[in-house]
Amino acid sequence: MARMEQAIKDMVDMFLEYANGDGKLNKDELKNMIQKEIQNPELKAKLCAVDFDKAMERMDKNRDGEIDFKEFLKCMSCMAKCYYKKKTGKDNE
């Protein structure tokens, strides 16, 4: 049981893997990550039905057309808040 350490390590490793060495995720790399790193069919279907242009726009805070690690972490936090809300019924805002 080292879930704290594992979650941190996985977020970094996963980002670096899919960013293919340039430290940024473009739209195809982000799609590829979601396709491969989410197994729950309901969640995957939901995320894959998303309009990726719009999603990128929302995540890409500095508007450079790619997702850097900081933007990726914001996206992970956002998904964790959604899951927290679903599980507890609480908003935590």
Add this chain to the structure above:
Amino acid sequence: MARMEQAIKDMVDMFLEYANGDGKLNKDELKNMIQKEIQNPELKAKLCAVDFDKAMERMDKNRDGEIDFKEFLKCMSCMAKCYYKKKTGKDNE
């Protein structure tokens, strides 16, 4: 391989487990989490040597003496940024 999903799930589950039902981590609960959910001896030693009063102060953005889920996510992001920097040598700011 479903690291994205797993990391999100683990962050929520872990927080709820250690928060003991009230949706907040106090200092002892946070210490307990770090003790149990980090295995790397170097990292654990570093985190356990931390002055917990100061660490709580820094994490506890709304100054209520406890860490809510939003504050916990900020702390996870902060640790992920440190690990990213250590691994890549880049700051991502």
